Amino acid sequence: MIKPKTRWDVGQWTPVQDERAAKLAAALKLPPLVARLLVARGVDEPEAARLFLEAGPEHMHDPYRLKGMEEAVERIRRSTAEGGKIRIYGDYDADGVSATSLLIRLFRRLGYDFDYYIPDRLKEGYGLNRPAIDQAAAAGVRLLLTVDTGMSAVDEVAYARELGMEVVVTDHHEPPEVLPEAHALINPKQPGCPYPFKGLAGAGVAFKLAHALTGEPPLELADVAALGTIADLMPLTGENRILVRCGLAQMRGGSVPGLRALAEKANVNLAAVTAADVAFGMAPRVNASGRLSHADHAVTLLTTERPEEAEEKAALLDGLNRERQKIVDAIVREAEEMWEARCDRARREGETAPPVIVLAGEGWNVGVIGIVASKLLEKHYKPTVILSVDGETGLCKGSARSIDGYDLHAALTSCAELFEHFGGHQAAAGMTLHRDRLAELERRLGEWALRTLTDEDWIPKTRVDLVCALEEASVETIEQLDRLQPFGADNPSPRVLIANVNVADRRTMGKDGKHLKLSLAGGGRLLDAVGFGMGGYAEQLAQGAYVSVIGELAMNEWNGNRRPQLLMKDLRVEQVQLFDLRGEREPLAALRAVLERTAARERSAAVLAATQAWAEAAAGAAQPEQGAENGTLSFYTFESMPAEGICCEELVLLGEPASGERLAAVLERCNGLEAVHAIYRQERASPGRTRRFPGREQFAKVYQLLRRAERLPERGLSERLAAMAGLPADTVEMMLDVLPNWHLSNGAKEAYM
Structure with missing residues (x-):
């Protein structure tokens, strides 16, 4: 048994979705897996799917459907006709830089009189500011054109008008309740805007302005529009798919x-x-x-x-x-x-670690603290706030990142009086507050977490699109999956679950065995699965184990050959695994190796020896520091095992059990058992003694019979399987005691349960 690192969120699949997927597959000649994926993502009609897969520039929306576009174009053209100077005012992130660059390239081509300005992140901060507006006025600017900013600049726009400038705002951020009184506002999210696609980036809005000014989609500018759209994590659906697809094609031209x-x-x-x-x-x-x-x-x-x-x-x-x-x-x-120091202090005071990470450091670079917050969240999976402290004023500027289920904006709103100002959404936010309020912030955000989150919410979640049969992972299917690109926000690379397949082979790759490669078998097919950074699983997986994996299908191209493969993200084994080490010449050396691995993984272990002599030898062979702490390593004989049972994740059988009945009874009394290591030389069977611990091949044969069965009798199951497998009935009966129900097909489950 191997537990997954994350919660697997596999969407429910209904008969109605099956019908729609079949209809799509027939109409568009798609592999079933691709059709199911489109349906799972809400693209369930043939015409909608055709547009999703094939839409081009001719399917872009009319830019004049954006509220304010007509006024903006009229004002820009009038400025040009009158010889007025235009200043493009952008933002310092990749989206703002892309939007600014797009209009610079356009205005150069159109021969406009213009320049541009982007504020200094550290000295000026985000958005329009009065000194910059003063500078524009002094430079003779008559029209200020913002990109990727300006929607909240009510006071600054009014100030620019006082100085005799007109302002055209192009932005894509959520509009506030009070909007600036600009000559024109272009933002698909503003109230009353009929534009059908709301997910444009700042660079996307600038592209639509360029479209309106030139009368056709300026595809030569789609490259920087795509850069800004991708960098700003905008949804790669709708018009953004067309824009990014065209932009990537433009980039490839170099x-x-x-x-x-x-x-x-x-x-x-x-x-x-x-x-x-x-x-x-x-x-x-x-x-x-x-x-x-x-x-x-x-x-x-x-x-x-x-x-x-x-x-x-x-x-x-x-x-x-x-x-x-x-x-x-x-x-x-x-x-x-x-x-770590904060957690240590909590332990010394008899408390648990805070549920929300709030950390502040003097002089930390404000430009990167959001990245730092993301890294700590990824490691600890707790809502995280990282702040930079100004040593002179005591003010802290912070960035926050959240986990699923923790509404960061709602949590900050619940303690709004602590902040100078704050803003953001469910997953990310920014704020400014005084350092004296940090302890209160930690306490209040922690209380919000304890009130609103369940135990399950503290476990990272992996969204899985579909269950995929091994035989569906073909070259043709993977080629067709590429038609769903570009992948990104709201259209991630498809993630599939391949369930209950046999590990035909396993090995590590790379320096120090850091990576894992599995050969998965099922339905007469083999599929390579690669897990980067998952090399530690190699020794945790028993040969022949049945594993479920989630990952992304990809093409492996090498020396002109193309083969499908799965890039693994997580795996699990739900049955108790058997590690068959009965051929080992040195049982005690094999025991030490098992206990070393168990201790390194901080797992509880128990050794069951056939005789007291074996138990004493095992205890002597086990080094005291390995797993001996906190009672995580115990030694018993089959006879001395407590009647109430034992708790252990790893069980070592040292010496052959006296009988299958005795072994089955022992296994039933092991709570939390995940793996059994059989370490002994198997003697030849003596007359009258047929029931012995089965080998790997025998287990595999019974596994396959159960998996293929449609219906098996409720009574006489072991006899029926024994006849089919050519094994003694008492051996099969013991195997059924060990086998978990999840291996059985639906019909066999009903009979067996």
Whole structure:
């Protein structure tokens, strides 16, 4: 038995969904698994599925359906006609940089008189600010055009108007109750906006403005629009799918020097770039510019037409990203030490560790604390707040990340009086408060967690799209799954469950055996499954065990050959596993090896010896420090085992049991048992003694008979199976005592239970 690391959330599947999937598969000639996946994601009509898979630029929405677009276009064109200067005012994150760069490239092509401005993250903070507006007025700017910002800048927009400037706001953030009185507001989320797709990024809104200004989708600008959309974790559904698909195609053409140089520094093959490459390779380097220096470097990279300048800026951003990684690692180490000390203090005071992590450090870089919060959450799976303290003022600026079930915004709202200001949503938030209120913040957020979360909520959850039969994992199916790309927010890479398949082979890969490779068998098929960082499971899996795995189907291409494989994320074994070590020449050496592995995994173990002499030998062979603490290692003979039973996860049989009946009775009295290690040489059967512990091959034969059975008799089950398997009936009866019910088919379960 191996417990999964996470809760597996497998969606319910209904007969109605089966019918819809069959209809889709027939209409679009799709493999059944692909059709089921589309239905599971709410795309359950043939025409909707066709659009999801094939929609192109011709399916983009009319930009003038965005409220405020007509007024914005009229004002920009009037500014150009009158010779007025336009200033693009952007944001310092990858979305804001992409939106700014998109309009710079467009305005250059259209010959507009313009410049741009992005505030310094550390000195000015987010959004419009009065000194920047003063600077614009002094520079003769008549029209201020915001991208990816401005929706909440009520006072700043009014101030700009007082100075004689008009403001056009393009944004995608949630609008506040009071909107700025700008000349035009473009935001698909604003009240009264009829635009049918609400998930545009700031760069996506800028792309729609460019579409309106040019009269057609400017596909040559889709690359930076895709970069911003992916980086800002916008849903890759609806119009964003078209935009990102077109943008990735544009990137693959390699026409933009900055994107070529950026991809090279990120070790991305631009000719085959995917959304994942952008998200994990290219976007972090663009973000590093605004986090540690100034976003101007990233804007220059994305807008320059000179390859040498692009290479220079890409190298700079790559260096900043490496610096960012070092800063993050250093803060994570400090934060981990603080958390350990906080937990130690709680233990000394007889308390449990706080349910919410709240940590603050003086001088921590504000630009990266959100990343630090994400890393601590990933390790500890607790809502996490990380704050940087200003030593002079005592003010703390923080970023928070949450777990499923913990509504971060609601929790912060419940103690709103503690903050100077805060904002965010269920999963992420930002806030400012004084350091004197940190202890109260920890207490209040912890109380909210204890009130609102169940025990189950503290276990990480893995969403599984579908159950997949082993024979469905074919080259054709995986090729068709690629049509669901680009993968990202709201359209993640499909995750499947392959249940109860045999481990035909297992081995470790890579340096120090860090990775795991399994060969899964079932239905006459074999499938390779690879688990990166899962090498420790190799010694926990018994040969021939039945395992359930979740992961992502992928293509393994090597030397011109293409084979399907599963990239594993988690696994479980639900039955008690048998490790058959009866061929070992040195039983006590084998025992020591088992106990070493058990102790390293901090698991409870018991040794059952056939005789007292074996028990004493085992106790002498076991090193005292291995598992001896807290009574986690015990030694018994079959006769001395307590009548009330024992608690152990690992049971070692040292010496052959006297009979199958005795072994079955012992196993029934082991609570929490997950694995049995049989360590002894099996003697030849003597006359009249037929019932002995079965071998691996015999177990496998009975397993297969039960799995194939549609219906088995309630009475005489062991005799029937014995006749089918060619084994003694009492041996099969003992095997049924050990076998868990989950191995049986539905019909056999009903009979056996």
